[in-house]
Amino acid sequence: MNNRIVEHPILGKIDDKEMVTIKVDGKKIKAKKGEMIIAALIANGIRINRYTLKKKEPRGIFCGIGQCTDCVMVVNGRINVRTCITPVVDGMVIQTQQGLESGRDKIE
Amino acid sequence: MNRWELIVIGSGPSGLTAAIEAAKNKVKVLLIDENIKAGGQLFKQIHKFFGSSAHYSGIRGINIGENLIKKAEEVGVKVLLNRIAIGLFKGKKVVVKQGLDNKGKNIDIFEADKIVIASGASENAIYFPGWTLPGIMSAGAVQTMINVHRVLPGKKILMIGSGNVGLIVSYQLIQAGAEVKAVIEALPKIGGYEVHADKIKRLGVPIYTSHTIVEAKGNLEVEEAVIAKVDKNWQTIPNTERIFKVDTISIAAGLKPLIKLVRMADCKCIYIPELGGWVPIHNKNMETTYSGIYVAGDVTGVEEANTALEEGRLAGIAVAESLGYLDKKIACNIKTEIWERLKDLRSGPFGENRFKAKNKIIREY
Numbered sequence: 001m002n003n004r005i006v007e008h009p010i011l012g013k014i015d016d017k018e019m020v021t022i023k024v025d026g027k028k029i030k031a032k033k034g035e036m037i038i039a040a041l042i043a044n045g046i047r048i049n050r051y052t053l054k055k056k057e058p059r060g061i062f063c064g065i066g067q068c069t070d071c072v073m074v075v076n077g078r079i080n081v082r083t084c085i086t087p088v089v090d091g092m093v094i095q096t097q098q099g100l101e102s103g104r105d106k107i108e
Numbered sequence: 109m110n111r112w113e114l115i116v117i118g119s120g121p122s123g124l125t126a127a128i129e130a131a132k133n134k135v136k137v138l139l140i141d142e143n144i145k146a147g148g149q150l151f152k153q154i155h156k157f158f159g160s161s162a163h164y165s166g167i168r169g170i171n172i173g174e175n176l177i178k179k180a181e182e183v184g185v186k187v188l189l190n191r192i193a194i195g196l197f198k199g200k201k202v203v204v205k206q207g208l209d210n211k212g213k214n215i216d217i218f219e220a221d222k223i224v225i226a227s228g229a230s231e232n233a234i235y236f237p238g239w240t241l242p243g244i245m246s247a248g249a250v251q252t253m254i255n256v257h258r259v260l261p262g263k264k265i266l267m268i269g270s271g272n273v274g275l276i277v278s279y280q281l282i283q284a285g286a287e288v289k290a291v292i293e294a295l296p297k298i299g300g301y302e303v304h305a306d307k308i309k310r311l312g313v314p315i316y317t318s319h320t321i322v323e324a325k326g327n328l329e330v331e332e333a334v335i336a337k338v339d340k341n342w343q344t345i346p347n348t349e350r351i352f353k354v355d356t357i358s359i360a361a362g363l364k365p366l367i368k369l370v371r372m373a374d375c376k377c378i379y380i381p382e383l384g385g386w387v388p389i390h391n392k393n394m395e396t397t398y399s400g401i402y403v404a405g406d407v408t409g410v411e412e413a414n415t416a417l418e419e420g421r422l423a424g425i426a427v428a429e430s431l432g433y434l435d436k437k438i439a440c441n442i443k444t445e446i447w448e449r450l451k452d453l454r455s456g457p458f459g460e461n462r463f464k465a466k467n468k469i470i471r472e473y
Contacts, residue, residue: 003260005284010154010168014258039257047242047261047329058328060242061261064249065149066142067230067366084249085143 004043020090037083037094038064038071049073049083053099073097079104112138112186114427115202115220117193117369120148121413122405122420123226124176129424131183133433138218139185140204142192146180147173148228150413152251155276163414163453170255172413191216196223196373200400222400222427225370226420229363229384229406234268238324247277247360254284262356266333267291268321272300272412274360278308281358289352292319292335294342301458322349324357333357363410370407373398378472382465383409389472392447393426394419397473402427409469411454411462418450 006014018033024046031040038061041047048058049071062070066085074095075081083094116127119141131137139146153169164172180187190207194215197203202218231246233239243262247269253261263286267278270293278288288308296318298305305315318338325332337348364384367377375388375396387409394402402423405416422443429439454463 005254005258005260008258009283011255011258036257039253039259042253042257042259042261049242057240058242059240060245060329061249061253062233062245063231064245064252065230084252087144 002043003045020088022088022090022092022094024094025096031088033090034087037073037075037081037086037088037092040088041083041094048096050097051099056099074101074104077104110217111219112136113220113431114138114222114224115140115200115218116224116226117141117202118148118226118228118405118407119143119146119187119189120226120228120405120416121150121172121176122228122416122423123148123224124180125417125420126224126226126402126404126424126427127185127420128176128179128183129421130427131180131185131424133425133428135424135428135431135433137185138220139180139187140191140193140202140218141187141189142207144190144207146177146187146189149248149252150176152248152255153413154255154280157414163449164417169413172417193369196369196401221431222402223373224394224402224404224420224423224427225373225388225396225407226403226405226416226423227366227369227407229365229410231359231363232361234321234359234361236321236323238326238330241324241326241330242328243326243330243355244324244357244359247273247358250356250358251277251280254280254286260284260286262354263287264289264352264354265356265358266321266335266352266354267358267360269293269360269362270295270298270300270305270315270317271360271362272304274358275300275304275308277358277360278313279304279311282308282311282313286356288313289354290335291315292321293317294320294338316350320344321357330355330357363406365407365410367407370396370403373401375401375403376472378469380409380465380468382461383411383469387469389469391473392422392443392470393430394423395426400430409462409465415450415453415462418446418453422446 029044047060062068071083072080079101113136116139127139150169150173157164192205195203204216206214322334333352336344370388377386404419404423428434
């Protein structure tokens with residue numbers, strides 16, 4: 001699945017930035033160097049970022065600008081990372097966040 | 109350096125112009141923003157601005173953003189990105205958390221003679237059964253994804269809200285290749301400018317006024333939206349339901365000022381629904397009730413980018429004047445011109461209420 005907007009009437013053709021590889025729940029996906037994690041996920045058809053603590057309900061992006069924290073995930077072992085304002089880095093390991101992930105250290 | 113003559117918090121349109129105007133007049137300015145790029149929400153505004161030539165009419169928000177960032181650099185504004193202003197201490201100390209690149213979460217404390225809070229606004233959510241399903245997001249999020257990140261969060265969209273944001277984002281979704289199934293509006297008439305509504309109507313997008321969302325359905329992501337007609341008491345009318353097969357519901361239900369920092373500084377606030385809720389009161393220099401702390405842009409009431417740009421200029425000029433860098437008379441003339449332009453921006457059927465509300469803020473000071 002590719003949800004990238006390749007051609008755009010105002011913005012023109014998408015820039016062909018270097019691609020990097022990140023791992024999401026064990027699966028390798030391609031991301032554009034420096035783009036926000038959420039953009040790489042949406043480009044690859046992934047819209048669930050986490051499940052809530054009590055009811056285990058799925059959550060995805062809501063505000064997209066770092067205000068609401070609905071899109072947080074576990075990134076390189078660090079929990080509660082706002083994927084909408086955190087850029088990808090080659091080799092980044094991302095996991096769907098389950099509840100509070102309380103078994104993990106808060107900061108790696 | 110931890111001491112600055114002016115610290116501006118937020119690098120959106122108002123923060124940028126405040127920093128530029130002050131720095132142009134030799135004020136030493138530090139501009140802080142939590143994002144990795146300055147410009148705030150200008151970069152998702154790919155449409156041309158309205159208004160007079162003094163107000164960038166015909167220029168797209170993205171280009172205004174690039175120009176302002178360049179200008180800020182030219183006049184010597186020190187820009188610190190990826191830094192979050194998490195607090196204000198008495199004596200105008202700004203507590204800044206280092207961003208994502210800093211795993212130790214270090215804190216810096218900067219001192220300032222003057223502070224401009226240009227923290228902007230955040231979008232409102234509306235609540236209905238199923239509203240938390242992935243695929244239901246704010247119109248601003250949709251706009252950021254399609255115009256800044258160039259990804260489509262969905263292919264079939266229902267837009268809730270027919271204010272300018274709802275209308276413009278609907279149009280931009282179509283530009284980006286998505287299908288907008290419908291725009292719904294709880295009020296009996298379209299909220300935004302007719303010209304924006306007509307653009308999407310011409311493309312065949314129906315706008316249902318006096319309609320609200322009843323429910324979103326889906327297993328793990330949104331698959332279906334149920335809407336219904338509302339009566340004049342906002343109650344849904346039985347047997348008027350319509351079902352749309354959509355993968356995305358976009359919510360354009362207004363914004364509210366981000367006044368967390370303003371509150372921390374004990375700046376006096378007032379509740380004005382037309383401006384989005386609680387807003388700090390300020391004088392004609394944009395100075396709050398806390399001497400030396402100024403506000404500009406959406407934090408003082410939700411409007412649009414042009415008014416934010418002008419308010420930032422006002423604050424920047426006022427700061428330069430109060431620090432003794434700008435002659436009182438010259439400053440007065442510039443400020444009068446800006447207030448005249450603001451008056452123009454706050455005229456007409458859409459601007460009039462904002463004009464009145466803004467005057468109320470100043471009267472309260």
